[in-house]
Amino acid sequence: MYKNNKRNQLFTALCILCASFLQAQQKYQSLVTENTEKVASGKFKPTWESLQQYKTPEWFRNAKFGIWAHWGPQCQPEQGDWYGRFMYDEGGAQYKWHIEHYGHPSKAGFKEVIKDWKAENWDPEKIVALYKRVGAQYFFAMANHHDNLDLWNSKYQAWNSTKVGPKKDIISGWAAAAKKHGLPFGLSVHAAHAWTWFETSQRSDKKGPYAGIPYDGKLTKKEGVGTWWEGLDPQELYAQNHPLSAGSEESITSLWGQWNWDNGASIPSAEYCENFYNRTMDLINIYKPDLLYFDDSGLPLYPVSDAGLKIAAHYYNTNMAAHDNKLEAVLFGKVLTPEQKKCMVWDVERGVPDQIQNEAWQTCTCIGDWHYSRAIYDGNGYKSAKTVIQMLIDIVSKNGNLLLNIPVRGDGSIDDKEIAILEDIAKWMDINKESIFDTRPWSVYGEGPAAEIVNPINAQGFNEGKVTMTAQDIRYNQKGKILYATALGVPAENVSLKLLGKKKNNTTIKNISVLGSKEKISWKQYSDSLVIQKPKFIPNNIAVVFKIQYADAAKGN
Structure with a gap:
């Protein structure tokens, strides 16, 4: 009996050791190949240890205040945040609105919202000029959201704003405006999570005349013959040819507990990770942003892929090469560990730490919803200038910066109430900006x-x-x-x-x-x-x- 128990214990220990070894070997389910986009050589390597050489540039610590255009096709319906996910949630407010204005999501899905988005009144130079006058020291534009539409002439994503929707290069327009007004230019990238975010498009109604009829999330290129999207593959947009994450069918909020690619999240394919990597590298190489924001825990697709680590190393190395071997780049990530905070700038969404932070950090927030909401406008629900300024003062006292989103309508304009708030911020800044900028x-x-x-x-x-x-x-x-x-x-x-x-x-x-x-x-x-x-x-x-x-x-x- 004793010998058998001893033998079992040794066998169990060996199994645990082997499992640990395999886990270490399979840390990344997907390794990007660099067959098309190469990581630039330089000081930084695609490891957390190497990225800890990062030092936040002084210009960012001095800047304190930036303004963001978190703008894309989800602003077109004017129904607020996460429209592309929630429009597929049977019985939800955005689902009902979508049926009334576009039709049932089995026939008219999010791709029809993209088609409807024209950005006909967009004047980036005018908007950025206003933001600079208000006091912004840097300007951010959204390059893509979880809806997976790239807002530039993307080499690796056919679903981009130059080919569908407004048929304009949105990022080039913002970049030119920022350059004209001398503002450091930031880009935010959110598309790493389209894989799970769009899972609601795989659903179908559970009751009513459309019960059991699938929404449009599984459509393929061949089914587009004779439609407005003929020649485009919906799977390049929705990315839904995969099993659902745990709980995805039952709960619209299941994704919130799976943002770290754990707790039952469906793991992205190697092809998906490679595509995200190539798109983001292409974006960096074209626009050479001064700031780069990822809406991810740590880095995008970590730990299921090394894509985020390679993108970060490339971003830092190319920035150093462009600045006489001095790193002037600012890279943001969320929910960072203490070690990861040494690798990049910690971004806090709609919140503020309650103590001074040793490292520079940033709050990102919005005066309303992240995407334009007509209900917030009609209900006078925006943050006041007083709220924004008091947040800014509190954030700066704790070694942080404030990045403020001003929701943009689908047509590319900002509304009269937003302009009034910005004017009130400008009046305070005109007198008191010396107490904000360049301070510690x-x-x-x-x-x-x-x-x-x-x-x-x-x-x-x-x-x-x-x-x-x-x-x-x-x-x-x-x-x-x-x-x-x-x-x-x-x-x-x-x-x-x-x-x-x-x-x-x-x-x-x-x-x-x-x-x-x-x-x-x-x-x-x-x-x-x-x-x-x-x-x-x-x-x-x-x-x-x-x-x-x-x-x-x-x-x-």
């Missing part, structure tokens, strides 16, 4: 009621709006011998800064003023606080900036 975090990001509340991030972010800011909340940042203390509102009484009392901060204060005002400000530093007399003149109702000048450099990070 102080030793403590802030004080006040909101600073005492724990507000953790959930997965990729999603904690914005959970804490209310008031004039009692102060945020700090610095520039040389100047410390900016910003009240997130209009002070109703004298401002007491506990962190600047002599016991905690004995640096000699030379002068205090309010940005946007010539009023002489009275103040007194006590052992436990610095008390600033309430100004008689308040230059704005969003956030009041106190400019504190020291005899020596402010103590901070």
Whole structure:
């Protein structure tokens, strides 16, 4: 009995060892071949260890604020986010709207939405000029979304905006506008997840006259004869010739738990990974973006493919070659491990960490839905300029940048309410921008009621709006011998800064003023606080900036 147990234990241990070895050997189910797009040689190799040589460029740390055009065919219906997935969800609001305006998804699928998108009023130069005047220090355009349509003359994707929909090279238009106005140009790439994102297009109704009739997600090229899309293969768009992920048939939200390609996600084929790799490399080689954003955990298709690692190494190496061997590129990823945060810039979606971060990072958020929503416009649901500015101040105090999406209509225009919000942001920036740009975090990001509340991030972010800011909340940042203390509102009484009392901060204060005002400000530093007399003149109702000048450099990070 003992010998048998011992033998079984040894056999089990050997099996575990073999399984571990095989797992290590099969870390990537798909290795891209580089048969068509080669990774540029240089300092960076396609490994996490090599990518840790990355250092965030100073220009990005100084920039603080960018504006994004997260714009594509899903904006055409004006029905908000993830239209291309949710229009196939029987009984859902977007499904019902789609049937009323396009027809049943077994006959008129997302490809018909693409056909309907014309971008007839798009004026990229006018829009980017406005964003620069508002204060944006960089501009982002969306190169593709989970809907898998490339928005440039893509060499590897026939479903692109020059051949269908608007029949325009959207990215070239944005790139030219950014260059004209001297803004660093960013591109966001989201298409790695089309494989699972479009799985709803494999469904069919479970009741009613169309019960059991498949939606258009499984259509093939041969079925296009005589249609407007003749010659195009729907599988190059939908990518649905594969089994469904676990739970995909039952739940529209199952994808949320499978973003990391685990928990039952259908694993992409080698062909799919190779195509994504080639498309993204082509995009980088054509436009040479200053910033590159992936809507992925870590890098795209990791860990099922090495595509993302090779793209990252190529991006860094080509950028260095274009900048006299100095790396000026900014690459973003979500839900990063501490080690991955050394390889790229951490992006937090619709959220903010509750502490200063050692490495530069970015919040991406939107004044409404990511894709244009008529309901948000009609219901006055946009973030106000006050909300945006207060978020920006809080983010900058924690060593971050803000990337703000302004939803664009399907026709390529932005609406009157968005323009009014942007004008209000511009008015605040005109007076207070020195407290934002080129600054660095102080030793403590802030004080006040909101600073005492724990507000953790959930997965990729999603904690914005959970804490209310008031004039009692102060945020700090610095520039040389100047410390900016910003009240997130209009002070109703004298401002007491506990962190600047002599016991905690004995640096000699030379002068205090309010940005946007010539009023002489009275103040007194006590052992436990610095008390600033309430100004008689308040230059704005969003956030009041106190400019504190020291005899020596402010103590901070």
